[in-house]
Amino acid sequence: MAELTWSPDGEKMFEKLMEAVPEAMREMLKPKLMEILAARAAGKPATSDTVVRMVREDLPEPQKSVLIQALSLEKPGGKVPSANSDSSDQWTGKSQTMFKIMLNEVPEAMREVFREKLLGVICQKAQGNPFSEDHVISVVHEIVPEPFKSSILKKFNELGDFDPEIIDKTIARHGTTQDSLMYILHDIQDKIGYLPVEALSAVSNRCDINLSTIYNIVTFYKSFKLHPQGKHHIKQCCGTSCHLKDTNNLSQEIEKVVSGPSDTTLEKTLCLGCCDCAPVVEIDGRIYNGEEAKVKINSL
Numbered sequence: 001m002a003e004l005t006w007s008p009d010g011e012k013m014f015e016k017l018m019e020a021v022p023e024a025m026r027e028m029l030k031p032k033l034m035e036i037l038a039a040r041a042a043g044k045p046a047t048s049d050t051v052v053r054m055v056r057e058d059l060p061e062p063q064k065s066v067l068i069q070a071l072s073l074e075k076p077g078g079k080v081p082s083a084n085s086d087s088s089d090q091w092t093g094k095s096q097t098m099f100k101i102m103l104n105e106v107p108e109a110m111r112e113v114f115r116e117k118l119l120g121v122i123c124q125k126a127q128g129n130p131f132s133e134d135h136v137i138s139v140v141h142e143i144v145p146e147p148f149k150s151s152i153l154k155k156f157n158e159l160g161d162f163d164p165e166i167i168d169k170t171i172a173r174h175g176t177t178q179d180s181l182m183y184i185l186h187d188i189q190d191k192i193g194y195l196p197v198e199a200l201s202a203v204s205n206r207c208d209i210n211l212s213t214i215y216n217i218v219t220f221y222k223s224f225k226l227h228p229q230g231k232h233h234i235k236q237c238c239g240t241s242c243h244l245k246d247t248n249n250l251s252q253e254i255e256k257v258v259s260g261p262s263d264t265t266l267e268k269t270l271c272l273g274c275c276d277c278a279p280v281v282e283i284d285g286r287i288y289n290g291e292e293a294k295v296k297i298n299s300l
C-alpha cells in the first residue's frame, strides 16, 4: 500500500468524513478509506479535493450521498426520487414497521438523510407498486453493512401480528433476568391473547435466554397458549367416567362444533372433578352435563 501523507486541508476533510461515519463502523472503514486515498494521491499529499473525489467516485450509494451531504458538498433534497413517505397506503404488510426498525439503527443525527436515500432505493425497487416487506428486506441485504444488517434482520424475525412495543414495555417493567421470565410471559399472553413465536424470539433475544429454555417452560405449563384462542373455550373431559357414560355422543357433538365456523378453542383435559354428573364439559368456565351440554355447545 502506498504511504499516505496529508495536506492540512485534506486531513481536516478526512476527519470530518470520519465523524459522519457511524461510530460502530469507524474503525473498520478507516483503513479501507485511507488505502483508497493513498492510491488516489499516488505519493503526493492527500488534499481535501482527493477526499471529495474519493467520496464521489469510489463509494457506493446511499453512503455516497449521505457523506456528500455530511461534508456540506451538496444541499439536501432535489435528487432523491419522491417516495411520498408519509402516505401509509404505500406500505403493505409490515413493510413500514420494518423500515422504521432499519432507520433506528442509523445514528439519530444522520437518520433524516438516510431516510430519504433509503426511500429512494425502495422506490426504485418497487417501480411504482406499493412497498412490500420483500423490498425492505432486499435493501437491508444489499445496502446495510454488518453488524447493522444482522441486528436488523434479527429484529425483523421478531415481528408478528402484534405491536412490538408490547414486548419492549413488558420487559422494561420486569427486567431481563431469568427470574422475571414467568411474569414477562404471562403479561405478554394477557396483552396479545397467546404467545406467538415471534414474541418468544424477541424475549429470548432481549433477555439473553435460550429460545429452547423458553419453549420448555411454555409447553410445560398448560396456562400458556401458543396459538390464538377462540372466543369460546371448551374443555372436554377425557376422564374414564365421562368416556364410559358418553352414550349420547357428546364428544361427537363437540367435534362437529369445533370443526365448524364457530370461533371456539377445544382443550382436551383429564377429570374435571365432577364424575357424578358425567359426561361433562366446561364451556367458558362453566360446567355443563349431558343434554344441557349439547344444547349449550350448539348455541356457540
Ligand code: FES
Pocket: 237, 238, 239, 240, 241, 242, 243, 270, 271, 272, 273, 274, 275, 278, 279, 280
Ligand atoms: S371423568 Fe369426567 S369429570 Fe371425572
